[in-house]
Amino acid sequence: KAGVTQTPRYLIKTRGQQVTLSCSPISGHRSVSWYQQTPGQGLQFLFEYFSETQRNKGNFPGRFSGRQFSNSRSEMNVSTLELGDSALYLCASSLGASGTNEKLFFGSGTQLSVL
């Protein structure tokens, strides 16, 4: 069974540009969550999609958005990039909506560098 796939693996952008990251969950998983990871801050929750609907959203500005398609694949978009957006972006999939008893399976992440 294939794991969670994130593309691209590395990305270099300049300030002001926008970027789209992609996440393909494990087959059969309907929930995809996105996290931003930076040194010292751990995993910061961005948002979660379940059956194409945004279920929860973290405390990030509106420049961060996402969507989920009918095949459960998800994309995350960041517009008007800032230097502080440089981070590892991880997505995780789970069978059901994340919360009490769902195990998350993480992808390897997309390392975004903003110059």
Next chain:
Amino acid sequence: QQPVQSPQAVILREGEDAVINCSSSKALYSVHWYRQKHGEAPVFLMILLKGGEQKGHEKISASFNEKKQQSSLYLTASQLSYSGTYFCTGGGADGLTFGKGTHLIIQP
């Protein structure tokens, strides 16, 4: 609100024991533990669902005190493979919020 983990970092010799603590200011329905090795994705360790529940896998176990909103991860007779960053996360209606992590270094 992120769960608070302690200690932030710990260095051990192979064979020593370690305890990592996690506490939350909000009500938790469950506690999850994940481990991330350098350059790799976080990997699930265990979920604790009930207050006072203890779970274990080989030499790694955990407890969850629902009344105190606290959980502890116990690593017994640590092995080199235990090195990494350990994250706790609280499960609730608004999804999972991870702590900042505890860096564990095991030296031979």
